[in-house]
Amino acid sequence: MNQKISPIIQASELLTSYKSDNLIIVDVSNGKDAKSNYDVKHLDGALFVDLNTQLAEIKNDLSNGGRHPLPKIENFAKTVSNLGISPKSHIILYDDKNGSNAAARFWWMLKSIGHEKVQVLNGGIQEAEASGYPLSSKIEIRNETELYKVDHWKLGIAEIEEVEKNSQTENHIVIDVRDVERYNGETETIDLIAGHIPGAINVPFTGNLDENGLFLSPDLLKKKYQELFGCVETENIIVHCGSGVTACHTLLAIAYAELEIPKLYVGSWSEWSRNNKAIETKSQNE
Numbered sequence: 001m002n003q004k005i006s007p008i009i010q011a012s013e014l015l016t017s018y019k020s021d022n023l024i025i026v027d028v029s030n031g032k033d034a035k036s037n038y039d040v041k042h043l044d045g046a047l048f049v050d051l052n053t054q055l056a057e058i059k060n061d062l063s064n065g066g067r068h069p070l071p072k073i074e075n076f077a078k079t080v081s082n083l084g085i086s087p088k089s090h091i092i093l094y095d096d097k098n099g100s101n102a103a104a105r106f107w108w109m110l111k112s113i114g115h116e117k118v119q120v121l122n123g124g125i126q127e128a129e130a131s132g133y134p135l136s137s138k139i140e141i142r143n144e145t146e147l148y149k150v151d152h153w154k155l156g157i158a159e160i161e162e163v164e165k166n167s168q169t170e171n172h173i174v175i176d177v178r179d180v181e182r183y184n185g186e187t188e189t190i191d192l193i194a195g196h197i198p199g200a201i202n203v204p205f206t207g208n209l210d211e212n213g214l215f216l217s218p219d220l221l222k223k224k225y226q227e228l229f230g231c232v233e234t235e236n237i238i239v240h241c242g243s244g245v246t247a248c249h250t251l252l253a254i255a256y257a258e259l260e261i262p263k264l265y266v267g268s269w270s271e272w273s274r275n276n277k278a279i280e281t282k283s284q285n286e
Contacts, residue, residue: 007107007255008215009092009119011131018045018133022090024143026083028055028102029095029125030245043094043125044134047083047142051102051245054079055109066271067190067243068105070153076109077148084143087115094121094128098213104248108264111255112155113148120252123214156263158238160272163265168199172236173229175262177205177250178269182242185281190242191270195279197240203228205246208253221257229259237262243270 018025025046027038038048052058056068057075071079085091091110095103103120110118121128129135166172176196181187183202188194196202207224210216216224229237241247244266251261273279 005117005119006218007111007119007252008122010122011127011133014092014121014128015131015133018043018092020090022088023092024083024085024089025092025094026106027095027125028093028106029097030102034096037096040137041135042137042140043128044136045140046094046136047140049079049083049102049106051105055102055105062270063274064271066267066269066274068245068266068270070109070157070244070266073113073150073152076113077150080110080113080148081145082142084145085110085115085148086145087148089115089117091115091118092121093118094124096125098122098124098209101245101249104252105245108155108248108251111261112153113150114154123212127214155261156235158263158265160265160267160275160277162263163197163238163240163272164277166236166238167197171232173232173238174200174265175228175237175239175250176200176202176269177239177241177247178202179204179206182269185279191273193273193279195273195281196269197272198278198280200240203250205241205249205253208249215253215256218257221253222259225254225257225259234260234262238265239263240265240268242268244268 027042027046027048030051057071093103093106095101107120167174176183183196185195239247239250239262255261
């Protein structure tokens, strides 16, 4: 029987186990300088994966799937295999934003193809470096492996029609994890229109972290989300963000709390706001 592992790994744990067989570390940092930053400095042994080209399949029309739609499952299988990942691999993911960006997205995608041994590094590269983990600028060698056999996403995914139907329906919850200013419509730094989906509640993903940028304890996260969910069934809970990336940080936090993982609305605000859907800009407290 496989031992269930935590979706979060501490830097101290990684430091004692990073030379283990079947361990693959992946830098999933995102941003215009992510690859060049990786080339200059990454965790020793870590491979690099790109959010925009490998963990998403961005279309010309962003109203169809938003800014980071999922890639075709067969293309993702190739990405996974090109990283040397097999079903037996133990995967450690990190980024430079406390796991709140693409590391959480890659975690969700791997879990969604049924991969069990995958963890996100608590605190990201900064915490690893502070803990004395060796850094490198060398070109890392990928192991060859057979094509990872997958044919569908296994975790819950909500499409725009389901979100519209259930966002204001009793015993359903739609959670918007963006910053409160974006939710309220006070500012919009990425998408074209400010505001939020009518009926969605705002629970910023940053609330999953403590003042040091580390995840709250599983007990605190469990208390937080159990109180939020109440008696609503997991299948009736949808989580979204701007483009389906940082929403995965909240799904990761929920899994860390040992609760069932709700549905992900991948298109998120970037899709919703481009489809002439109803938009609210008022605060929850008004």
